[in-house]
Amino acid sequence: MLFEWFVSLRFLRAGKTQTLLIFVGVAFGVAVMVFVGALIDGLQANLIRQTLSAQPHVIVRPPERDPRDASAKTDALQALRVEKAVQHTATIDQWQVVEQIVRSVPGVTATAPTVAGSAFVSKGSISRSVALRGVDPTTYIQIIPIDQKIRRGSFRLVGTEAVIGTELAKDLGVSVGDKLRMVSTEGRDEIVSISGVFDIGNKDLNQRWVFVSIRSAQTLLELPGSVSTIEAKVNDVFRADWVASQAAARTGLDADSWMKLNAQLLIALKSQSSSSYMIQFFVMLTVMLGIASVLVVSVVQKSKEIGILKATGTTTRSITKIFMIQGAMVGIVGSLLGSLVGTGLSLLFASLAKNSDGSPTFPVDLGPTRFALAFGVALTVGLLAAVAPARRAASLDPAKVIRYG
Numbered sequence: 087m088l089f090e091w092f093v094s095l096r097f098l099r100a101g102k103t104q105t106l107l108i109f110v111g112v113a114f115g116v117a118v119m120v121f122v123g124a125l126i127d128g129l130q131a132n133l134i135r136q137t138l139s140a141q142p143h144v145i146v147r148p149p150e151r152d153p154r155d156a157s158a159k160t161d162a163l164q165a166l167r168v169e170k171a172v173q174h175t176a177t178i179d180q181w182q183v184v185e186q187i188v189r190s191v192p193g194v195t196a197t198a199p200t201v202a203g204s205a206f207v208s209k210g211s212i213s214r215s216v217a218l219r220g221v222d223p224t225t226y227i228q229i230i231p232i233d234q235k236i237r238r239g240s241f242r243l244v245g246t247e248a249v250i251g252t253e254l255a256k257d258l259g260v261s262v263g264d265k266l267r268m269v270s271t272e273g274r275d276e277i278v279s280i281s282g283v284f285d286i287g288n289k290d291l292n293q294r295w296v297f298v299s300i301r302s303a304q305t306l307l308e309l310p311g312s313v314s315t316i317e318a319k320v321n322d323v324f325r326a327d328w329v330a331s332q333a334a335a336r337t338g339l340d341a342d343s344w345m346k347l348n349a350q351l352l353i354a355l356k357s358q359s360s361s362s363y364m365i366q367f368f369v370m371l372t373v374m375l376g377i378a379s380v381l382v383v384s385v386v387q388k389s390k391e392i393g394i395l396k397a398t399g400t401t402t403r404s405i406t407k408i409f410m411i412q413g414a415m416v417g418i419v420g421s422l423l424g425s426l427v428g429t430g431l432s433l434l435f436a437s438l439a440k441n442s443d444g445s446p447t448f449p450v451d452l453g454p455t456r457f458a459l460a461f462g463v464a465l466t467v468g469l470l471a472a473v474a475p476a477r478r479a480a481s482l483d484p485a486k487v488i489r490y491g
Contacts, residue, residue, distance in 0.1 A: 090404055094411040095396070097388055104383065108376065109420050112468070115373035116424025116460050117431065120452075123459075124432045126362040128450040131356050134323065135347060140196075140286050142229045142317035143326045146188055146333050146341045148176040177312035178214070184337055185316050191332045193320045196228035199313040201303035205270045207250075207278075207296060209258040216254065216296045220303020220313075223430045229317050231484045232284055232297070239261050239282035243299040247281040251292030253285045268296070270306040278302070371465055373420075378471040382478065396484040409476035410469060417468025428460070 098105045178184055181199050189197045191279035196397060201220030206213055223241050227233045232249070233241040239262035241249055248266065255261060262280050269275040278298065304310055320329050326343035334341035345352060392405060430451040 090411055094415065095223075096410060097391075097408070098415065101387065104276065107232070109423065111376045112373055112416055112420025112464055113423035113427060115467075116421050116464050117428035117483050118369045118462065119423055120428025120456060121399060121431045121435075121461050122362055122365055123456055124428070124450040124452050125448065125471050126358060128356065128436075131451055132449045133351070133355070136287060137351065138323065138344060139235075140230060140291055140349070141344055142186075142357040143310060143320045143323055143354040144194075144318040144319065144330045144333060144341060144343050145347075146178075146316040146339050147182065147314065148178050149340045150176055154169070157358065162366055177309055178339070179312050181313040181316065184339065187336050188316050188318055188333050191224050191318075191329055193215065193322060193325055193329050194223070194318050194333075195321050196223040198222065198229045198317050199300065200315050200317055201228055201300055201307060201309060201312075201414045203270060203307040203309075205260070205268055205306060207254070207266045207268050208259055209264070211264055211407045212255055214254060214256050217294045218268075218303055219295055219297050220300040220307075221303065222300055226317075229319050232286070234283050235286050237285050241297075242281045243297060244281075245299070245300075246276055246301070246302060248278040248302075248342040249282040249284060249297040250280060251295055252283055252285045253289055253293035254296070255280075257293065264486065268298075268306065270308075272308045274355070276302065276306055276310065279382065288344045317356055336353070349377045367435075370463055372486070374467045374471045375463075376471075378474055382475045393484040393486070402480040405480045406476040408478055413468040413470075413476075415467060415468075415473025416471075417465040420463075420468070421464035424464065425460055432472075435442050 127432070153397070178199075185197050185199060188194060194332060199222060201218075203218050205218040206324075208214070209218050221243070223233070223243050226381055227241065236249075237252060240251070243249065248268070250260075250266075258266070260280060262283060264280050266280065268276060268278050284292070284295075286295070298306075300313070318329070318333070320326050323344070327345050329371050330341040330343040395405065396402075404460065429452060434448045436446040436448055
C-alpha cells in the first residue's frame with residue numbers, strides 16, 4: 087500500500103498546475119455546497135423559530151358542537167364536559183383534567199391553559215379592539231417566552247394587571263404604570279394597570295394581544311372555571327402533528343399542530359429545500375466531471391510511466407489503487423479547503439445585515455453534520471471520478487506504451 091501512495095503523490099507533484107486546478111475546483115464545489123446549504127437551512131430554521139416564537143406547537147380546543155353530544159365521551163373522559171357558554175364560545179370545563187391528559191402524551195414538555203376572547207381597551211377618547219388572552223405567566227412562558235420579549239416593565243399579571251404590545255401602547259399613548267379601561271364583548275368592564283410592554287416581532291400581534299390573569303379573563307368573558315384552550319410545547323417540533331393526533335384521541339377534543347396551521351409555509355420550505363439540493367447536485371456533478379477529466383489526462387500523460395510500472399511487475403490492482411488514491415486525496419483536500427472557504431463566506435454574509443435586536447438578517451446553520459456531509463460527498467465524488475481513469479490505466483498494454491509513449 088505504501089508503494090501505491092508513493093506513486094500517487096509523485097504523479098500529483100509531477101503535474102502541479104493540474105493538481106492545483108483540480109483542488110481549486112473541488113474546493114469551489116464544496117464551498118458552494120456549504121454556503122448554499124448553510125444559508126437556506128439557516129433561513130428555514132430562523133423562519134420556523136420566528137413562527138413558533140408567537141405560537142404554541144399544539145393547541146387543544148373544544149369542538150364546535152352542541153353540549154348534548156358530550157354524553158358520547160369515552161370512558162376515560164367521562165369526567166370532562168365540553169359545553170357552550172352563554173355567549174356561544176366553546177370552552178373546556180374541568181380543564182385541569184384535560185391538561186393532565188395532554189401533558190401525559192409522549193413528547194409534550196409543557197402545557198398551559200389560556201382564556202381567549204375579544205374586548206375593547208380605551209384611554210381617554212381613544213379606543214382599540216384587542217384579543218384578550220388570560221394566562222398564568224409561570225406556565226405560559228414555557229410555551230411562548232413572552233418574558234424574553236418584554237421591552238418595558240415585566241411579564242407580571244397580579245390582580246388586574248395587564249401586559250400589552252408596543253404598537254398598542256403607541257396607539258393609546260400609554261406606558262408601564264398607566265391605567266386602561268377594558269370592556270369585553272359581554273359588557274363586563276374593568277380598570278387594568280399596565281405592568282409590562284412586549285415586542286413579539288409581529289406588528290399585528292403587538293397591536294392586538296393583551297395579556298391578563300386567567301381569573302380576570304374568566305370574569306371579563308363570563309367563563310367562570312373554564313378555559314378556551316390548552317396549549318402545549320413538544321420536544322421535537324416536526325412531530326407536532328403526531329402529538330396533536332394523540333392529544334385529540336386521548337381527550338376527545340380537537341387538536342391542531344403548528345404544522346397544520348402553517349401548511350403553506352411548510353410547502354414553501356420544502357420547495358426551497360428541493361431547489362437547494364438541485365443546485366448542490368449540479369455543482370458536485372460538474373466537479374466530478376472535472377476531476378475525471380483531469381485524471382484521464384493524467385493517465386494519458388503518464389502512459390509511459392504506467393507501462394514501465396506494469397512491465398516491472400506492478401499488478402493491475404496496484405495501478406487501479408494508484409488512481410483511486412489520487413481521487414480520494416483530491417476529495418479530502420478539496421473538502422477541507424472548501425469547508426474553510428464556505429464557512430468564511432457564510433459568516434461574512436451573515437455579518438453584513440443585522441436586525442434591530444442584533445440578530446443576523448440572514449442567519450446560517452454551520453452544524454457539524456454539514457461538514458461531515460460535505461466531506462463524504464467530496465470523497466465519494468473523488469473516488470467515483472477516479473474509476474474511469476483507473477480502469478483505463480489498468481488496461482494499458484505495457485509493450486505498446488513503452489514503445490510508442
